Structure formats: C-alpha cells, structure tokens
Amino acid sequence: MQSSLHETVKGPAVAVDTVVFGIDEKQLKVLLLKIKGGPYNGKWALPGGLVNLGESPEITATRVLKNKTNIRSGYLEQLYTFGNPDRDMRGQVISVAHMLLVNNTQSYDLIVSEHYTDIQWLPVLELPETAFDHSQIVDFALVRLRGKMAYSNIAGSFLPKDFSLNELREIYEVVMNKSYDQKTFENELLSHGLLIESDNGLYHFKADSLSYFD
Known part of the structure; x- marks a missing residue:
C-alpha cells in the first residue's frame, strides 16, 4: 500500500503568526506575548502556532488567536510567507504571516496562555526585542496596512x-x-x-x- 504524502515527505514545520493591530490612546499598537521558558525566554512574540493537519492557515490563525489571546473577531488577511531557514533556532519553521485589525483594544478580555507570562498592547513605534523574525513581520504588516489605507476601506x-x-x-x-x-x-x-x-x-x-x- 502506498504511504500517504505526510508520512513519506519530511520537511520544515509550517506555522502561522498574526500581527494584531489596534488603536489605543491615539497610538497604533500591536499585541505581543512574552514567552516563558526555552531559548526565547522573556522575549516578546506574535500570537502564533503550528498548522494542524487538515487546517488552512486562516483556520490556524483564528484558532491560535482564540486559544492564546481570547480575540475572536476582527478583519483578517494573509500577509506573506517568511521562510528563512534560520528564523527559529529550534528548527526550520515556515511562517504564513497574517494581519488582524480590531476596532477597540479595550473590549477584549485578554488571556495569558500556558507558554507565556504576559500579554500586552505595545506601541508599534516602540517595539521591544522580539523572538524569531517577528519585528520584521510587524514592519511588513505596517507597510501593508499603510498602503491599503490609500485605496481601500x-x-x-x-x-x-x-x-x-x-x-x-x-x-x-x-x-x-x-x-x-x-x-x-x-x-x-x-x-x-x-x-x-x-x-x-x-x-x-x-x-x-x-x-x-x-
């Protein structure tokens, strides 16, 4: 019997990381989580997780946002694929980055899930040190957002x-x-x-x- 593709093909893991933008106190802010343990202990990161078998990247994004932040609504779009083989020191992981926009940062009852110690809305123009290539992903999302402001709703x-x-x-x-x-x-x-x-x-x-x- 012929083996299924996922049993025979070995390759990098696929994850989804989402840049969540909101406006608070007349500042554009991004939602970041502080990692607990491991090689990135204490660094801030975007909400992210691995794509499960049978999931689309969009479904992964919504699942991860609900489970890791308790955010359950907003405008969501796919941004770009980040595939530098060295972007994660734990192993090769391809990230299908997304962007989520929310209209009221104060309306969300945020949660801190088990692999993190904190969750905060932080100013985009004053980002702390981030894990992986997440500052690059935030920069990419900001360029996309500003570009679309010129011609869309x-x-x-x-x-x-x-x-x-x-x-x-x-x-x-x-x-x-x-x-x-x-x-x-x-x-x-x-x-x-x-x-x-x-x-x-x-x-x-x-x-x-x-x-x-x-």
Missing part, C-alpha cells in the same frame, strides 16, 4: 460602522504617523467615492471584499 476596521470624518482623520493620522488638514483630508477622501453619508450626518464605508471572522 481598511481604516473602517478600527472604527464603529458609522463614524465622523474627524474620527476617520484621527485614524489616518495615527496609522500614517502624520498630520492632515481636516478640510483637505475630507475633500481628498470624499473624491475617492469610498464613503456613504448616513442620515445622522455620520459616514460609513461602502462594502467591498474585506473579510471578517467572528
């Missing part, structure tokens, strides 16, 4: 469904790390046709292909 992931243009400008200023003139910002954004004005004078984004999990 991704900024809405940080906001309630209906919002003011001033609230939206503040999100852009935090993520892009720059200031905008309110009137110029409004004219530029409205010209792209991404916003719909509600009866109450607030706005919401037109729906597009952004996908959420909950």
Whole structure:
C-alpha cells in the first residue's frame, strides 16, 4: 500500500503568526506575548502556532488567536510567507504571516496562555526585542496596512460602522504617523467615492471584499 504524502515527505514545520493591530490612546499598537521558558525566554512574540493537519492557515490563525489571546473577531488577511531557514533556532519553521485589525483594544478580555507570562498592547513605534523574525513581520504588516489605507476601506476596521470624518482623520493620522488638514483630508477622501453619508450626518464605508471572522 502506498504511504500517504505526510508520512513519506519530511520537511520544515509550517506555522502561522498574526500581527494584531489596534488603536489605543491615539497610538497604533500591536499585541505581543512574552514567552516563558526555552531559548526565547522573556522575549516578546506574535500570537502564533503550528498548522494542524487538515487546517488552512486562516483556520490556524483564528484558532491560535482564540486559544492564546481570547480575540475572536476582527478583519483578517494573509500577509506573506517568511521562510528563512534560520528564523527559529529550534528548527526550520515556515511562517504564513497574517494581519488582524480590531476596532477597540479595550473590549477584549485578554488571556495569558500556558507558554507565556504576559500579554500586552505595545506601541508599534516602540517595539521591544522580539523572538524569531517577528519585528520584521510587524514592519511588513505596517507597510501593508499603510498602503491599503490609500485605496481601500481598511481604516473602517478600527472604527464603529458609522463614524465622523474627524474620527476617520484621527485614524489616518495615527496609522500614517502624520498630520492632515481636516478640510483637505475630507475633500481628498470624499473624491475617492469610498464613503456613504448616513442620515445622522455620520459616514460609513461602502462594502467591498474585506473579510471578517467572528
């Protein structure tokens, strides 16, 4: 009888690491966990874990987020595959990195799972030393986020469904790390046709292909 592929092919492990971005105290923050024990003891890391047999990377990302952080909703997208053979000193691990955006960091009852000693929202611009190549993954995610802010409704992931243009400008200023003139910002954004004005004078984004999990 012919052996199954996973019994005969030996190769690197496959993991998923997720950059979770949220805005708190007018700062863009990323969720990091402090590792307990092993060669990376005391270093901060992204929520991550190995892909189980029969799982897609997206399912792995949602499972790991629920089990290791208690985050169960948000906008999720796949970022990039990080495959440097030396990225993990314990053995070769390929990481399929993801990005998750949440609209209220204070609304989550975070947990500290067994392999960690702490979990914190930390400022993206003041990252501590991280394990593996996780600082590189965060940098990659930030470039992706800023790029998509220019042409999509991704900024809405940080906001309630209906919002003011001033609230939206503040999100852009935090993520892009720059200031905008309110009137110029409004004219530029409205010209792209991404916003719909509600009866109450607030706005919401037109729906597009952004996908959420909950």
